[in-house]
Amino acid sequence: MIDRRDVLKLALGSAAALTSPALAQTAVKPRTRIVFLGTKGGPRVTTGASNPANLVMVNDTPYVIDCGMGVSRQLVAAGVPIPSVKYIFISHHHSDHNLEYGNLFYNAWAAGLSTPIHSFGPRGVEAMTNAYWELNRFDVETRIEDEGRPDPRKLLIARDINEDGVVLQTSDVKVTAFRTPHPPITDNFAYKFETPDGVIVFSSDTAYNPKLAEFAKGADVLVHECLYVPAVDRLVIKTKNGATLKKHLLESHTTTEDVGRIAAAAGVKVLVLSHFVPGDDPLVTDDNWTEGVKKNFSGRIVVAKDLMQLALPV
Numbered sequence: 001m002i003d004r005r006d007v008l009k010l011a012l013g014s015a016a017a018l019t020s021p022a023l024a025q026t027a028v029k030p031r032t033r034i035v036f037l038g039t040k041g042g043p044r045v046t047t048g049a050s051n052p053a054n055l056v057m058v059n060d061t062p063y064v065i066d067c068g069m070g071v072s073r074q075l076v077a078a079g080v081p082i083p084s085v086k087y088i089f090i091s092h093h094h095s096d097h098n099l100e101y102g103n104l105f106y107n108a109w110a111a112g113l114s115t116p117i118h119s120f121g122p123r124g125v126e127a128m129t130n131a132y133w134e135l136n137r138f139d140v141e142t143r144i145e146d147e148g149r150p151d152p153r154k155l156l157i158a159r160d161i162n163e164d165g166v167v168l169q170t171s172d173v174k175v176t177a178f179r180t181p182h183p184p185i186t187d188n189f190a191y192k193f194e195t196p197d198g199v200i201v202f203s204s205d206t207a208y209n210p211k212l213a214e215f216a217k218g219a220d221v222l223v224h225e226c227l228y229v230p231a232v233d234r235l236v237i238k239t240k241n242g243a244t245l246k247k248h249l250l251e252s253h254t255t256t257e258d259v260g261r262i263a264a265a266a267g268v269k270v271l272v273l274s275h276f277v278p279g280d281d282p283l284v285t286d287d288n289w290t291e292g293v294k295k296n297f298s299g300r301i302v303v304a305k306d307l308m309q310l311a312l313p314v
Helices: 005-016 021-025 070-078 101-110 125-135 136-149 210-215 230-235 241-250 256-266 286-293
Strands: 032-038 053-058 060-064 087-089 116-123 156-161 164-169 174-179 189-195 197-201 219-225 269-279 300-303 309-312
Touching: 032 219, 053 070, 053 189, 060 070, 070 101, 087 101, 087 156, 101 116, 101 125, 116 125, 116 164, 125 136, 125 156, 164 189, 189 210, 210 256, 210 269, 219 256, 230 241, 256 269, 269 286, 286 300
Parallel strands: 060 087, 087 116, 116 156, 197 219, 219 269, 269 300
Antiparallel strands: 032 053, 032 309, 053 060, 164 174, 174 189, 189 197
């Protein structure tokens, strides 16, 4: 298992990882890195880990993956100017992945954005974007007139993803979408980022899906959601809709043992555990998250923490 101290050792020894924005500012800045902005699965907002969001940086271009509540503040905490964001990817339309989508763009605009942001996601992203502007028409039009700001509605360019395949290709990055089941949601996409320094795959929320291992075959980094069953059992005891919630969680997420199976079948170099379900149980340790994984995967494991950074190549 790789914990924060191991990550720091990798950074010093082979520029493989960074653990904090402060370190990133004092060390040689890697060309490609991942920042884990929010690692807690689910929509509940707590004082602990932030809701789901990730960031890939390639040649100083930010690619945001999911927009759970708090993503704007986490970008600022990571030392990434919000107006520098160029691309947003939404994996699926659960609120813990899209609730701050419009507001992330708005916060970039409020901070001086004048260049376009392109957004991608399952069917509904285009409609959500239009609805956001309708919801905020009064404020937006007032600020355009009163403060001389550019019209933000021309700067957020949304695109629905309707099928698997390449959704973005630049001189630095190719991004491919892959549909994976997250019952009852079917319009749900994992994303593969092919960068100059290696391949990164984000699983999205997903039930156990052996085909995801094929999509992630040979990846340098696989960032996979995970569910710890004993903590789910504790959660449902104190939840009014406990039985229904447990059924949903077990059917739509991947247990730690099965995450290990996916990583082993894919042959990834580094497995990063994130989007923890549940993500706010104080009794769960890093060892709890990794013990099930290790039954099936013998490679390197990182238990993600908010604002932890992982640099490529690994």
